[in-house]
Amino acid sequence: MTKLGPGEPGSDKSDLRQYVRVSLDLPWNGKIAEVDEQVGRICAGWAQVVALCICAQSMTDGHFSIQMVRRLAGIDEVETKAMVAADLWHEPGHDCDRCPQPRKGMAYVHDYLLHQRSAESIQALSSKRAEVGRKGAESRWGTPAQRAARKATEKAPAKKTGAKAGAQDNPANKPPARPRGTRIPDDFAPTAEMIEWARRNTPHVGVLETQKFVNYWKAKAGKDATKIDWVLTWKNWMITAEQRAGRPAGEAPRSPGAAKAGRALDVAARLDAQDAEQRRAS
Numbered sequence: 001m002t003k004l005g006p007g008e009p010g011s012d013k014s015d016l017r018q019y020v021r022v023s024l025d026l027p028w029n030g031k032i033a034e035v036d037e038q039v040g041r042i043c044a045g046w047a048q049v050v051a052l053c054i055c056a057q058s059m060t061d062g063h064f065s066i067q068m069v070r071r072l073a074g075i076d077e078v079e080t081k082a083m084v085a086a087d088l089w090h091e092p093g094h095d096c097d098r099c100p101q102p103r104k105g106m107a108y109v110h111d112y113l114l115h116q117r118s119a120e121s122i123q124a125l126s127s128k129r130a131e132v133g134r135k136g137a138e139s140r141w142g143t144p145a146q147r148a149a150r151k152a153t154e155k156a157p158a159k160k161t162g163a164k165a166g167a168q169d170n171p172a173n174k175p176p177a178r179p180r181g182t183r184i185p186d187d188f189a190p191t192a193e194m195i196e197w198a199r200r201n202t203p204h205v206g207v208l209e210t211q212k213f214v215n216y217w218k219a220k221a222g223k224d225a226t227k228i229d230w231v232l233t234w235k236n237w238m239i240t241a242e243q244r245a246g247r248p249a250g251e252a253p254r255s256p257g258a259a260k261a262g263r264a265l266d267v268a269a270r271l272d273a274q275d276a277e278q279r280r281a282s
């Protein structure tokens, strides 16, 4: 593999944003010009870019919510219809034999998978980066087994003192009722359910945010890096990212999903506080 020089795409490893492909001819593309001319203002190129970003963000392989694109691109119904009439987008019932039918209320970007990354390849890329990150961490901190062995040696003397520690040593005892925090699992990855949750609640957060989350918790040392519920911790992280990526301060949540995300944040924050409380108590 050749090394990337500064300024080359992909050379900045700290930049975890994703990108979409835009054809060079977008500003003078025939279909785009047709729409702009028809509606009397320049808006089709931007609407197309917004649709591409939303598809990539939510990993829908080209399906998008017309309402969401309209709102984010600032186009009206006539302009939306013009995009469909120019065959840039398809509505349910379209007759383009190259593209799938969108679900009701959704639309499809014509030829999306011909030019953009599929959800599958985004996930493959993400796990490839995770693997690189894991190997990097191992070369610094040792393999999980080595780390566990080190941790056990460090813990051993403390266990010999105190009634509480003695009780834990006795295998006949029932496991403690209080849940114990663990470090992030080495194979932590979003399940289909979590991906669906993220689509609904954190639509502006990219898939690589999970990689940031994993990297952060793998790199973190000490007791603070243990959690009782890693899925909840992940959701909390995603919601924070959504808020950071999202709306200007003071703006009301834009959708029931956003309101739900707000409530989820409250729950997650409470659980986090509980988590900290339990750690202090143990």
Ligand SMILES: [Zn+2]
Residues within 6 Å of the ligand: 090, 096, 097, 098, 099, 109, 110, 111
């Ligand atoms: Zn098509």
